[in-house]
Amino acid sequence: MGRGKIxxxxxxxxxxxxxxxxxxxxxxxxxxxxxxxxxxxQVAIIMFxxxxxxxxxxxxxxxxxxxxDRYQQAIGTSLWIEQQRMGEDLDGLEFDELRGLEQxxxxxxxxxxxxxxxxxxxxxxxKHSYEAYKTLQQELGLREEPAFGFVDNTGGGWDGGAGAGAGAGAxxxxxxxxxxxxxxxxHGMAYGGNHDLRLG
Amino acid sequence: MGRGKIxxxxxxxxxxxxxxxxxxxxxxxxxxxxxxxxxxxQVAIIMFxxxxxxxxxxxxxxxxxxxxDRYQQAIGTSLWIEQQRMGEDLDGLEFDELRGLEQxxxxxxxxxxxxxxxxxxxxxxxKHSYEAYKTLQQELGLREEPAFGFVDNTGGGWDGGAGAGAGAGAxxxxxxxxxxxxxxxxHGMAYGGNHDLRLG
DNA sequence: AGTACTATTTATAACGG
DNA sequence: TCCGTTATAAATAGTAC
Numbered sequence: 001m002g003r004g005k006i007x008x009x010x011x012x013x014x015x016x017x018x019x020x021x022x023x024x025x026x027x028x029x030x031x032x033x034x035x036x037x038x039x040x041x042q043v044a045i046i047m048f049x050x051x052x053x054x055x056x057x058x059x060x061x062x063x064x065x066x067x068x069d070r071y072q073q074a075i076g077t078s079l080w081i082e083q084q085r086m087g088e089d090l091d092g093l094e095f096d097e098l099r100g101l102e103q104x105x106x107x108x109x110x111x112x113x114x115x116x117x118x119x120x121x122x123x124x125x126x127k128h129s130y131e132a133y134k135t136l137q138q139e140l141g142l143r144e145e146p147a148f149g150f151v152d153n154t155g156g157g158w159d160g161g162a163g164a165g166a167g168a169g170a171x172x173x174x175x176x177x178x179x180x181x182x183x184x185x186x187h188g189m190a191y192g193g194n195h196d197l198r199l200g
Numbered sequence: 201m202g203r204g205k206i207x208x209x210x211x212x213x214x215x216x217x218x219x220x221x222x223x224x225x226x227x228x229x230x231x232x233x234x235x236x237x238x239x240x241x242q243v244a245i246i247m248f249x250x251x252x253x254x255x256x257x258x259x260x261x262x263x264x265x266x267x268x269d270r271y272q273q274a275i276g277t278s279l280w281i282e283q284q285r286m287g288e289d290l291d292g293l294e295f296d297e298l299r300g301l302e303q304x305x306x307x308x309x310x311x312x313x314x315x316x317x318x319x320x321x322x323x324x325x326x327k328h329s330y331e332a333y334k335t336l337q338q339e340l341g342l343r344e345e346p347a348f349g350f351v352d353n354t355g356g357g358w359d360g361g362a363g364a365g366a367g368a369g370a371x372x373x374x375x376x377x378x379x380x381x382x383x384x385x386x387h388g389m390a391y392g393g394n395h396d397l398r399l400g
Numbered sequence: 401a402g403t404a405c406t407a408t409t410t411a412t413a414a415c416g417g
Numbered sequence: 418t419c420c421g422t423t424a425t426a427a428a429t430a431g432t433a434c
Contacts, residue, residue: 002408002409003409019401024429041221044245046271071256203414206412215418216413224411
């Protein structure tokens with residue numbers, strides 16, 4: 001699709017690589033959007049360029065987290081079935097332990113969510129500001145259709161996923177962010193609280 | 201791109217919709233693969249058809265979970281910075297509480313991981329069987345290049361993500377699966393264990 | 401880092417097993 | 418539902434701004 005045919009192998013020239021990345025990223029995002037509309041499908045795409053910038057696409061009426069959750073559940077269900085089969089050869093103890101721990105973790109997540117709520121209020125303010133800014137930016141001449149979750153971190157700001165329904169989705173994001181181990185911004189910060197989680 | 205131009209709107213005929221989904225899914229997956237090779241990018245794609253079937257693509261040397269984690273971290277870092285800024289208007293208490301809870305949840309995850317290890321052994325066996333099967337299938341005539349994480353749940357089986365480096369990644373998947381709320385297969389199963397998580 | 405311009409290559413809609 | 422064929426629409430490599 002171009003003046004000449006190209007081999008599918010790493011483009012060594014960094015500039016050309018970046019240009020091709022931009023063009024093809026746009027193409028894939030468009031295809032994804034068409035697929036969701038034509039075929040009533042849910043699609044989530046995350047991309048990181050070789051320079052570390054990320055871009056995303058997400059079907060309307062949901063967000064990346066929502067689709068990833070659904071994916072985990074789809075994978076998890078078959079995993080669990082496999083494990084049940086294998087469990088026939090085991091004494092079943094570790095599954096009981098897993099279930100017990102799951103209850104504890106779930107309870108922890110609930111408490112975590114409650115405490116996060118207050119912070120959510122402020123998070124939403126940032127998000128709404130950013131979205132207002134994005135809307136304005138679009139009205140000033142961008143042809144790209146709204147109502148889709150394109151995101152460009154070049155703006156240095158917030159997740160601009162337009163389809164994301166604020167509320168619970170935002171809270172879930174917050175948690176997922178928290179659980180990521182070794183969150184760099186936490187280092188060197190004093191902790192004075194004293195929450196003792198005793199669950200179950 | 202076809203005998204006639206089509207409007208980008210939902211295809212009402214279910215059969216045609218499914219056919220178009222299959223064709224265009226293949227096209228997007230191919231484009232994604234080319235992008236990863238040409239531009240040295242990381243790409244993760246999750247799709248759900250209108251009938252609920254899922255398909256995925258993932259760059260080599262990682263898995264969907266890994267890319268999603270990176271995405272969360274990329275999003276999360278800017279979130280955290282925003283929150284630090286907003287924190288100047290607050291007394292900082294909820295951040296301390298969050299940090300404390302994070303420590304507890306992290307500790308819970310560690311213990312969870314330990315107990316999961318035993319089960320991992322069996323999970324890997326399933327995975328390796330599946331990969332062996334896939335390899336054989338490819339050698340028997342499929343032209344599709346290996347070394348990419350295409351997955352088709354139609355096979356009713358395991359995540360075929362070839363690039364996934366077993367070990368820790370698999371454990372992380374296991375946890376994520378567990379934490380998904382309302383995991384249907386857990387209902388109606390007795391729990392006899394008694395793990396009391398007391399952390400911090 | 402976009403945008404615009406084409407000659408080409410590629411994807412795919414419609415149709416037939 | 419999936420595979421092959423073919424005319425056509427779309428994407429894009431190369432290029433210059």
